[in-house]
Amino acid sequence: MSIDLLDKFQGTLIGVAIGDTLGHPFEGKLRVKIYSYFKDFNEFIQEYRDIFKTYTDDTQLTIHTAKAIIRGNGFNTYNFIQEYVRWLDDPPIGPGYGCISSIRRLKYGVPWKEAASNSGGNGTVMRIAPIGLFYCQDIKGLKTTAIKSSIITHSHPAASAGAVVIARAIAYLIEKSPETGFSKDKLFEVMISSISGSQEDIWEEFIKILYKLKDNLDMPIEAGLIKFSQAGVKSPYFIEEYLGQAFVHPYAISTVICSLFIFLNRLSSFEDCIFELATAGGDSDTVGAIGGSLAGAYFGMKNIPNDLIKLVKNHKKILRLSEELYRKFEKRF
Numbered sequence: 001m002s003i004d005l006l007d008k009f010q011g012t013l014i015g016v017a018i019g020d021t022l023g024h025p026f027e028g029k030l031r032v033k034i035y036s037y038f039k040d041f042n043e044f045i046q047e048y049r050d051i052f053k054t055y056t057d058d059t060q061l062t063i064h065t066a067k068a069i070i071r072g073n074g075f076n077t078y079n080f081i082q083e084y085v086r087w088l089d090d091p092p093i094g095p096g097y098g099c100i101s102s103i104r105r106l107k108y109g110v111p112w113k114e115a116a117s118n119s120g121g122n123g124t125v126m127r128i129a130p131i132g133l134f135y136c137q138d139i140k141g142l143k144t145t146a147i148k149s150s151i152i153t154h155s156h157p158a159a160s161a162g163a164v165v166i167a168r169a170i171a172y173l174i175e176k177s178p179e180t181g182f183s184k185d186k187l188f189e190v191m192i193s194s195i196s197g198s199q200e201d202i203w204e205e206f207i208k209i210l211y212k213l214k215d216n217l218d219m220p221i222e223a224g225l226i227k228f229s230q231a232g233v234k235s236p237y238f239i240e241e242y243l244g245q246a247f248v249h250p251y252a253i254s255t256v257i258c259s260l261f262i263f264l265n266r267l268s269s270f271e272d273c274i275f276e277l278a279t280a281g282g283d284s285d286t287v288g289a290i291g292g293s294l295a296g297a298y299f300g301m302k303n304i305p306n307d308l309i310k311l312v313k314n315h316k317k318i319l320r321l322s323e324e325l326y327r328k329f330e331k332r333f
């Protein structure tokens with residue numbers, strides 16, 4: 001069966017925006033608190049559509065990444081920096097400190113090697129989807145580009161590792177579909193091999209956490225999130241008060257692990273998957289965005305309910321941009 005890649009490109013980027021939009025009202029809240037607001041999330045959305053009126057930095061930066069790739073026909077440091085600086089005029093919605101401080105320095109002409117913050121936050125993973133799509137058939141290029149795109153703002157190895165793993169997962173998933181399913185073992189194999197063999201301790205630690213996740217995929221969602229919410233987080237960033245709670249930490253590794261965990265636990269439909277992602281607790285909008293890119297890549301746009309697409313601000317623009325990105329990809333590869 002042949003895969004409609006345009007449908008997958010559109011599904012991936014609109015998936016980011018849907019997860020981000022649905023998760024935004026729940027950013028910074030404990031999962032137990034979020035679940036006290038409703039019995040049926042779908043009904044809650046219908047009743048309170050107004051609180052889901054915007055996406056945040058995750059979708060904004062994803063849009064700018066796509067634009068930078070389209071303009072440069074691939075990665076180009078200058079175009080990426082210029083697009084991220086343009087984001088400051090959007091203006092940014094709910095950005096992380098590491099991200100916005102480095103981009104402000106870039107704006108004032110500081111070279112990227114000095115401008116990048118030493119943040120291991122999820123700021124570079126949340127914007128990686130267009131790279132996973134554009135380089136889906138050039139896995140070497142995918143890895144180097146994911147790293148290059150990450151280090152211009154975040155010099156910490158956790159940020160680049162998270163970006164590589166999610167880009168690689170997207171490239172794997174767009175070749176699959178709900179009709180054929182996919183092998184979770186194989187997905188882990190490609191993700192782990194994408195960051196294997198480095199001399200980087202944090203990358204090695206990330207691999208160990210991925211193996212641990214693989215062994216715990218069948219855990220109930222709540223218990224799994226309690227287990228992985230702060231995976232890899234170290235002092236002084238570890239939040240003692242959230243120990244034993246489902247509250248996803250904005251560290252790149254914990255966010256990626258929790259997004260993968262929920263995605264792999266809810267493969268019944270795009271809707272089930274995205275609802276669970278956006279209500280993760282803690283950095284819910286980013287779990288929604290990252291997990292939404294995986295769900296969108298796998299299910300494709302044709303399996304995303306129209307209602308959810310229409311909920312997204314500027315959804316037509318995002319779909320057009322996804323198509324433009326696809327046309328560039330088609331020409332180049």
Ligand SMILES: [Mg+2]
Nearest residue numbers: 056057058285
């Ligand atoms: Mg956000």
